[in-house]
Amino acid sequence: MRRLGLLICLLITLVIACALELTRIWVLLVIASIVGGFLSKSFVKAVIAGGLGLLMCWIIYLGAYYVMNPIGVGIAASMFSLILIISLVLVLVLGLLGASFGYFLSRVLERQRGKV
Secondary structure, rough: OOOOOOHHHHHHHHHHHHHOOOOOOHHHHHHHHHHHHHHHHOHHHHHHHHHHHHHHHHHHHHHHHHOEEEEEEEEHHOOOHHHHHHHHHHHHHHHHHHHHHHHHHHHHHHHHHHHO
């Protein structure tokens, strides 16, 4: 199987995450980080691509809400700033865990294919 570099894995994760974000089911973002980790060359690159890809997607998502309603987002951010920070940290952790799962899954499948 061909392994991809950090930038390509990051872009793949970001595009898939942005597409899945349109479903409004945030748990599906794990799929994007798993795919990014699955295609990566190394574990460190997989974790970086998965974590940053989902974090960038979430920031784009919040930015789109800000463009649509800047006053409402400003009020919500001032009142619930801790919740905003916690949600960004949680989506980062979600990306890190999903990417590490995808990377190790690719290693297991590669090893199984080598034995057959």
